[in-house]
Amino acid sequence: MDEEFVFKFLNQNLLGCDLVFSFFTSAVNSLRSDSSVRPFPPMYFKEDGIEKDFNSLRSICNSMPPLRDLPFLPNMEKHIQLLTWLYTKCDPISYTFFTQKFNENEFPLNISGFNPKCIFKINHSSSSEQSWNARKGTFNTSLAFHGSQLDRFYSISRVGLQQIFSTKTNPLFGEGIYLSKHLSTSIIYAPYGAGWINSIIGENLSVVAVCEYIDDISKQRKLKDSRGSTIKGMIVVTDSDYIRVNYLLVFSKKIKSISGNGNIKLIIILLFVFLAIILYSNKFLREFKMFK
Known part of the structure; x- marks a missing residue:
């Protein structure tokens, strides 16, 4: 049964599955893996149910074959078990892939001058969409960019943007989730990181999220420089429930052939x-x- 689920997901959205596993592998191999791998696969807790067996988990991740080859290889039970949890039981998210020939004029924000290898649209579940609309109420929403390190995107894609990710990287500016109207600003905070060696998207990735936020000024604050002047084009959202990720701009130093x-x-x-x-x-x- 697990095999049927995994092979179905791979057949329907190979690149989306590849991206999810690249995020997961980057988080597992991170120096801060204990905080980056959230949620954690329950089958890799040790007998006490508290300590996490990262060694076994890393072994499976780092020995994962190219996903397109998985249906044809023997002795992949543990690998398939992990992917089944990751794709179908771990709050699954659907990633729709936009071709590399994506017309930048059709994109909702200005990305001219940049050349992402892939653009993914996140399809939110109906329940998530209902909750978002309830919070939004009569407020308008806007879009802005958010850059982060690669090993953070597994948790970002699963539990959303959290203030903890921002306060550790921007302690001088205070609490909140930092957004910019300019891709040139956000991409500074999205350095290339090691993903998954067998990824068809690329081994080293840089990712910038395009976020939708609710224009409720009670959930925002202005960002000011050292002189007390407001920094234009920057938005700080102070409530994680008032922001969500809609697109992912994926930059790759090397993209592999799918076929x-x-x-x-x-x-x-x-x-x-x-x-x-x-x-x-x-x-x-x-x-x-x-x-x-």
Whole structure:
């Protein structure tokens, strides 16, 4: 049954599944994994039910084959068990992939001058959507960018943006979730990080979230510089329930071929080069013997 669930998810949304596991692996291998892996897979608690077995969990994550190969490999029971929990039991979120040829003019915020490898839209569940609309009431909503380190995005995608992520990285500016109207500002806080070595999106990723926030000024505060002047284009949301992630801009230093055709083409080219060298060598030897 677990296999059917996992293979169904992979078949429907391979890139979305790949991204989720890249986030998870980055969190598991993080130096702050105890706080980054939230929620934690229950099957990797030790016998006392309190201590977390990170060694076993890292072993499974780091030995996970490319997801497109998983249905054809033996002895993958533990890997499939983890993916089943991650995709179907751990508050599953649907990621819709936008092609790399995404028209930036159709995107709701200005991303001109940047070239994300992938853009994902998060499809919120109906219950989540109802709760959001109830909180929003008669208020309008707006969009802004939020940059964070890669190992934070597993928890961000599961439990939402929390103030704890902001207070540790921006202690000088006080509590709150920091947003910017400018991608050039938020991307500074989204350095490239090590994800998952077998990811088809890329091994090293930088991610910026596009967030929707409720325009309730009682849940916001202005960000001021050292002179007391308000910093334009910056928004600080003080209540985690008044913000959600709608899009993910994923930047990759190297994107792999989904079908593997790139490697096949390279092999074919090398074979043609090798044959050409052999034919040229034979021709040269014949001409040399005739001359001799």
